[in-house]
Amino acid sequence: MDFRLSEDQAALRDAAREFAQGELIEAAKCCEKTGAPPPKPLIQRFAELGFLGVNIPESYGGLGLGNLEALIILEEFAKISSAVAFPIFESCVGPVKAIERFGSDTLKSRILPSVCNGNCVVAIAMSEPDAGSALTDLKTRAIEKSGKILLNGVKRWCSGGGHADGYLVYCRFSDEPGAKHIGAVYIEKDTPGVSFGSQENLMGFRGVPSSDIYFDNAEVPKENVVVAPGGFKSLMQAFDLERCGNATMALGQASGALEEILPYVQERRQFGKPIIDFQAVQLRVAEMQMRVEAARLLIYRAASNSQHELPSIVESSVAKCFANEIAREVTGSAMQLMGAYGYSQEFNAERRFRDAWGWGIAGGTIDIQKVNIASAMIGRRFDQRK
Structure with a gap:
């Protein structure tokens, strides 16, 4: 190895x-x-x-x-x-x-x-007002009519909402509840019947637009069905790779903070010497390094074991969960080591801290990842509704 x-x-x-x-x-x-x-x-x-x-x-x-x-x-x-x-x-x-x-x-x-070639940006539209972690409660409806697909419903927390050129929309092809009739349809931004809410004002993720999406009899050709009803498992397998991407985005906040703090603690002087000469600072930067390296290895494992395929749910969930948690810790440590400078918007530390918290919410919360991990360990899914 x-x-x-x-x-x-x-x-x-x-x-x-x-x-x-x-x-x-x-x-x-x-x-x-x-x-x-x-x-x-x-x-x-x-x-x-x-x-x-x-x-x-x-x-x-x-x-x-x-x-x-x-x-x-x-x-x-x-x-x-x-x-x-x-x-x-x-x-x-x-x-x-x-x-x-x-x-x-x-x-x-x-x-x-x-x-x-950079001419098209595609975003994913999964969550709804009443379907986030409980994704199988989604209500956006796809109806086949005369060889076309009509979409009706509302999507929320769509990163890229209003900005992306196209959207992969998770939808229900039947009124029957549960995952059995869920699939996904691709739709372009300028399709008649597609509209967008105002841009969300989030704690972080500035420069990553997010808005509600409304579908009112938005019509697409049948060939735009990416995953047919009954393919919810396939959709979630594809999402396992997105979890690895989420983990890497979180890791980037942590590793970027670590790279930036190392010269700072060697240049910043207090009590007549660089603060890296204080053992408390040495311990803090060592812990930051340990967390960054461990997160990177977990992500690399998930990616390497599925180099040209899709990662497993357990490996992607472990990587995402751990990277999300350590990103918050490491970016928080960077802010603390920088003192008032870390809290200032003139520097990157506070922005990384805000973004790190976001990645632990987006793409399935940290706690949901732990449920996925436990489910894989036990060998069965847990019904949260009972």
């Missing part, structure tokens, strides 16, 4: 790091200040350098690499900010992979190349 990156993987990481640290810092500040996502020309710059669709087959315009390579790149972008990393996230581990895995050849040929 070799824990070292290959030469190609290391070169890919270094290229992503050089670009992110050299060209994205000002863009990240702009996203944070305005709340706007990265501009389209910047996303197309990502595409030119091969950072979009890293694990999408070359036949569709991607690099044809594995999940691990995609996550290696994602972490380097996430170290700068969640906002500038989000286009990488959506193109490598989000709904795009569900389309690549389960969509029709026609749909894949239409959507995936546009994603990889």
Whole structure:
């Protein structure tokens, strides 16, 4: 078992790091200040350098690499900010992979190349006002009529809502409750009958737009059905990869904070010496390093064991849960070590702390991940309704 990156993987990481640290810092500040996502020309710059669709087959315009390579790149972008990393996230581990895995050849040929060349951003629409952790309670309805699909319902907490060009919508193909008749449909932003609520004002995730989505007899061709009713398990398998992406976004907040704090504690002087000379500071930075390394290894395990497939629910949930928890701890430690500077919006520490908390809520809360882990350990699902 070799824990070292290959030469190609290391070169890919270094290229992503050089670009992110050299060209994205000002863009990240702009996203944070305005709340706007990265501009389209910047996303197309990502595409030119091969950072979009890293694990999408070359036949569709991607690099044809594995999940691990995609996550290696994602972490380097996430170290700068969640906002500038989000286009990488959506193109490598989000709904795009569900389309690549389960969509029709026609749909894949239409959507995936546009994603990889930076002309199309695809978001996922899962949660609803009464269906978050209890996802199988979703009510958005898909009705087949004359070879078309009509969508009606409301989606909430859609990252990319109102901004993305297309949406993978989890929906119900029957009024019967439960997971049996749940599937997913792809729909474009400008489809008649699709509208958006106002942008959410969140604690963090500035530059990652979020809004409600309303569907009022929004019509799409039947070929836009990505997962047919009865395929809820397939949808959640695709979401296991998104969990790894979520974990990596959380890790990026932690590893970015750690990289930034190391020179700070060597330069900042109190009582006549650098604060790193105090044992309490030494212990704190060592603990930060331990947590970051452990989270990265758990993510790499899930990705490596499914390099060109989809991760297991237990490995992805363990990685996400742990990375979400340590990201909050590590970014909090960075703020504490920086004192008043860490609490100032002039520096990155407080923004990373806010974003770290968000990743532990998005994509399935920390506690839900623990339920998934226990369920996998025991070998059966737990019915929360009884």
